[in-house]
Amino acid sequence: MSCYNHSNPSTFLLMGIPGLEATHFWIAFPFCAMYVVALLGNFTLFFVITTEPSLHLPMYYFLCMLAGIDLVLTTSTVPKILSIFWFHSHEIGFECCVVQMFFIHSFSALESGVLLAMAFDRYVAICKPLRYIAILTNAVIAKIGLAVFVRGIGLMTPLTCMISRLPYCGPRVISHSYCEHMAVVKLACGDTMPNYVYGITAATFVVGSDSIFIAISYILILRAVLSLSSRDARLKSFSTCGSHVCVILVFYTPALFSFYTQRWGQNIPVHIHILLADLYLLVPPMLNPIIYGMKTKQIRGRVLRPFYPERSRLGFGPH
Numbered sequence: 001m002s003c004y005n006h007s008n009p010s011t012f013l014l015m016g017i018p019g020l021e022a023t024h025f026w027i028a029f030p031f032c033a034m035y036v037v038a039l040l041g042n043f044t045l046f047f048v049i050t051t052e053p054s055l056h057l058p059m060y061y062f063l064c065m066l067a068g069i070d071l072v073l074t075t076s077t078v079p080k081i082l083s084i085f086w087f088h089s090h091e092i093g094f095e096c097c098v099v100q101m102f103f104i105h106s107f108s109a110l111e112s113g114v115l116l117a118m119a120f121d122r123y124v125a126i127c128k129p130l131r132y133i134a135i136l137t138n139a140v141i142a143k144i145g146l147a148v149f150v151r152g153i154g155l156m157t158p159l160t161c162m163i164s165r166l167p168y169c170g171p172r173v174i175s176h177s178y179c180e181h182m183a184v185v186k187l188a189c190g191d192t193m194p195n196y197v198y199g200i201t202a203a204t205f206v207v208g209s210d211s212i213f214i215a216i217s218y219i220l221i222l223r224a225v226l227s228l229s230s231r232d233a234r235l236k237s238f239s240t241c242g243s244h245v246c247v248i249l250v251f252y253t254p255a256l257f258s259f260y261t262q263r264w265g266q267n268i269p270v271h272i273h274i275l276l277a278d279l280y281l282l283v284p285p286m287l288n289p290i291i292y293g294m295k296t297k298q299i300r301g302r303v304l305r306p307f308y309p310e311r312s313r314l315g316f317g318p319h
Contacts, residue, residue, distance in 0.1 A: 010094060014091075014176060042068075043261075155202045
């Protein structure tokens with residue numbers, strides 16, 4: 001096997017879901033439905049929060065960031081996946097592949113950072129309610145958002161630069177539905193150890209540190225909630241945090257599974273791994289607005305207001 005000029009190939013071929021090629025056409029329908037729900041849900045969330053003055057609060061600013069990130073994550077991958085499944089459009093240019101990889105990994109890191117910021121928001125709201133507005137000012141929220149952005153982009157930019165400098169050999173076929181970092185690295189014929197080491201270090205740093213701080217936040221929240229004397233106050237606090245906990249589980253569970261099986265899950269069938277990796281980019285963006293829309297009274301009321309005009313004029317919102 002020889003490297004062609006030790007340079008980047010002009011194109012790669014994305015396989016889709018190896019082993020399930022015969023069912024690609026039918027798999028695309030639920031994928032498309034989930035994508036449409038994700039687009040509608042996150043656009044609605046973004047629109048409602050930005051246009052409703054009563055929702056201009058720290059928690060909703062973070063939720064707005066989450067919606068924007070989810071829109072980028074899905075739109076950078078799902079249209080290409082659907083074109084593979086429905087139109088057999090397997091080719092992707094090398095530059096497009098690198099750009100897609102950058103968006104997938106950097107915006108996944110951004111989403112993890114925003115989830116940590118939302119956990120901090122819940123901690124301040126429940127453990128330090130009297131100082132909530134003083135602590136989470138607009139300036140502080142802007143600094144948190146900037147820090148999350150710089151960390152995500154800063155950590156993942158070297159990853160894409162390292163990938164673009166590798167020489168590639170022989171087959172250009174990526175055994176995946178999108179340009180995932182390790183799936184592309186496996187096609188290189190140079191020294192890929194720096195890519196392996198940096199990739200796993202960056203991912204472990206982001207997921208490990210964020211999940212640890214989120215866990216600490218919720219331990220402190222749980223301790224504060226259990227010390228409340230009123231049963232109704234405890235239930236209200238649990239309800240307030242419930243939607244965020246659901247979103248955290250929906251994001252981290254498939255993310256960790258996909259990341260670590262790509263490296264050490266040789267006994268897991270390839271089609272199961274790739275299918276779950278695809279769903280990881282679809283299910284959280286689809287469920288996030290649904291979970292928050294159902295659990296958050298203010299958002300639910302604003303979305304349903306056009307359907308209850310009389311009740312809104314009389315001062316009654318949908319319950």
